Amino acid sequence: MIKNSLTGLSMLLAGYLLYSSSVFAQGGGPPILAANPKNANLAYDKHDISGIWSRNGTPSGYGGGGTCRDCGDRGFGNDVPPMTPLGQKMFDANKPSYGRLLGSTDAAAHPEEAIGRRRAVPPANGSDPYQTCNPMGPSRALIYPDPLEMNVLPNKILQQFEWGYGVRAIWTDGRQLPKDPDQPRWWGYSVGKWDGDTFVVETTGVDERTWVDHFGYPHSTQMHLEERYRRTAYDVLELNMSITDPAIYTSVWKSQTKKFRKLAVDGIKTIDGWAGLMEDLCAPADDVEIFNKRIRDPAGGVTR
Amino acid sequence: MKNVRPSCFAVLVLGVVATVIPVPAHHGTGVSYDASHPVTMKGVVTEFHYANPHPQLYFDVTDDKGTVVHWGGEFYPNPSQLIQGGWGKRRSEAALPVGMHITITVAPSRAGTPVGAILKLLNDQGEVVMGVAGGNPGAPPEPAPPTSEQKQPEQK
Numbered sequence: 372m373i374k375n376s377l378t379g380l381s382m383l384l385a386g387y388l389l390y391s392s393s394v395f396a397q398g399g400g401p402p403i404l405a406a407n408p409k410n411a412n413l414a415y416d417k418h419d420i421s422g423i424w425s426r427n428g429t430p431s432g433y434g435g436g437g438t439c440r441d442c443g444d445r446g447f448g449n450d451v452p453p454m455t456p457l458g459q460k461m462f463d464a465n466k467p468s469y470g471r472l473l474g475s476t477d478a479a480a481h482p483e484e485a486i487g488r489r490r491a492v493p494p495a496n497g498s499d500p501y502q503t504c505n506p507m508g509p510s511r512a513l514i515y516p517d518p519l520e521m522n523v524l525p526n527k528i529l530q531q532f533e534w535g536y537g538v539r540a541i542w543t544d545g546r547q548l549p550k551d552p553d554q555p556r557w558w559g560y561s562v563g564k565w566d567g568d569t570f571v572v573e574t575t576g577v578d579e580r581t582w583v584d585h586f587g588y589p590h591s592t593q594m595h596l597e598e599r600y601r602r603t604a605y606d607v608l609e610l611n612m613s614i615t616d617p618a619i620y621t622s623v624w625k626s627q628t629k630k631f632r633k634l635a636v637d638g639i640k641t642i643d644g645w646a647g648l649m650e651d652l653c654a655p656a657d658d659v660e661i662f663n664k665r666i667r668d669p670a671g672g673v674t675r
Numbered sequence: 676m677k678n679v680r681p682s683c684f685a686v687l688v689l690g691v692v693a694t695v696i697p698v699p700a701h702h703g704t705g706v707s708y709d710a711s712h713p714v715t716m717k718g719v720v721t722e723f724h725y726a727n728p729h730p731q732l733y734f735d736v737t738d739d740k741g742t743v744v745h746w747g748g749e750f751y752p753n754p755s756q757l758i759q760g761g762w763g764k765r766r767s768e769a770a771l772p773v774g775m776h777i778t779i780t781v782a783p784s785r786a787g788t789p790v791g792a793i794l795k796l797l798n799d800q801g802e803v804v805m806g807v808a809g810g811n812p813g814a815p816p817e818p819a820p821p822t823s824e825q826k827q828p829e830q831k
Contacts, residue, residue: 429756429759431759433755434752434753434755434756434758434759435752435753435755435756436756468704468705468706468707472706491706492706493704493706493707493784493785493786494704494706494707495707495786533755640758641758641763642758642761642763642764642766643763649754649755651727651753651754651755652727653727653728654726654727657724657726657727658727658728661724661726661731662726662727662728662729662731662749665731665733665747666704666729666731666747666748666749666790667704667707669747669784669786669788669789669790670704670707670708670749670784670785670786670788670790670791671707671784671785671786672784672785672786672787672788673786
């Protein structure tokens with residue numbers, strides 16, 4: 372009896388540990404899949420990518436936390452190409468706060484993960500531009516597990532991101548990307564077009580102060596980011612990305628496949644019932660002056 | 676004895692799990708705290724901010740010698756998460772007035788400063804406030820029944 376109980380508990384523990392490490396890799400999300408079986412037979416237009424989409428794993432699909440179980444994690448991809456000397460220098464200078472704690476037994480137990488995922492430091496000791504409300508840039512914002520709304524207009528698609536309340540324009544009017552833009556932009560310069568059932572977005576000129584993902588991977592302003600969106604079900608939008616940036620990476624970096632869940636139009640509501648994306652602004656006065664100075668920094672043992 | 680050994684093992688299980696549970700946080704602050712060594716205190720609310728990136732509670736804790744320590748705590752759920760449990764701005768602020776006596780459990784900062792991530796929060800009636808009842812810090816807050824003064828929004 373006791374042996375059985377202990378065996379059961381051992382299995383429970385082993386199962387939990389496996390689950391928790393999986394959840395950690397997934398960004399802490401509960402086991403919700405991108406596709407809802409209830410929607411399996413609903414018709415959809417493969418060329419309609421409008422609406423609110425989210426990689427968030429909570430039932431409501433917003434409000435922080437982790438990603439849905441098959442939606443990919445907070446990283447661009449684990450198969451990071453070797454970096455150039457400049458890329459390595461920039462990578463070493465970036466101090467992220469996501470991932471496994473630097474120097475922890477947890478980090479040491481996962482040598483199979485790219486080093487970027489095993490070097491987190493408290494934000495007070497880090498250099499994450501997001502901590503001071505700088506825009507995240509396109510690849511990182513797409514990876515962030517909060518909703519985005521695709522507003523499809525005749526000449527462009529506006530992607531509005533809930534966290535940060537940022538807007539990015541993807542032009543579909545046939546214009547060509549600038550070859551060497553005079554001024555880099557936080558969101559870069561983007562154009563998009565349909566290739567069969569895949570919506571392809573090309574981006575360049577992204578300000579190199581942004582990171583590729585939460586783990587502090589760098590890029591140059593010459594980075595060429597390709598996004599390939601496919602609507603694979605009524606409620607699933609699949610995204611594959613690739614980065615070509617010879618100044619930083621010695622070969623093309625292909626992303627892990629990311630999936631978004633489709634949220635109902637009235638799926639996100641304020642306490643008063645006002646539907647639509649939350650105004651999850653990162654306001655410098657609140658974020659930097661209050662939160663960082665009084666919570667984040669002392670939590671990391673830093674006094675400024 | 677038969678009952679004791681599995682219980683001891685269960686405690687061990689929980690202990691091990693507690694040390695490996697990642698502490699996800701919306702804003703990446705999870706690594707600042709040590710969730711495996713939670714601390715429970717009695718305190719008095721001095722300030723409360725319902726804001727992004729995480730709501731913050733400031734409170735005073737008086738030790739046995741009468742020394743007052745000013746603590747700061749962040750809630751893991753941000754406002755967008757809190758409203759899903761019915762904890763809007765007005766209700767939250769009404770629940771945590773200055774002077775409210777609280778019992779609070781935090782994951783303390785690894786730096787040893789009087790700052791923590793709030794894991795559990797009880798008011799002077801022993802009621803859970805803000806839905807923070809000691810569960811997974813990355814989970815949405817638990818809904819609480821509305822009081823007569825604070826009407827729960829309609830849930831669809």
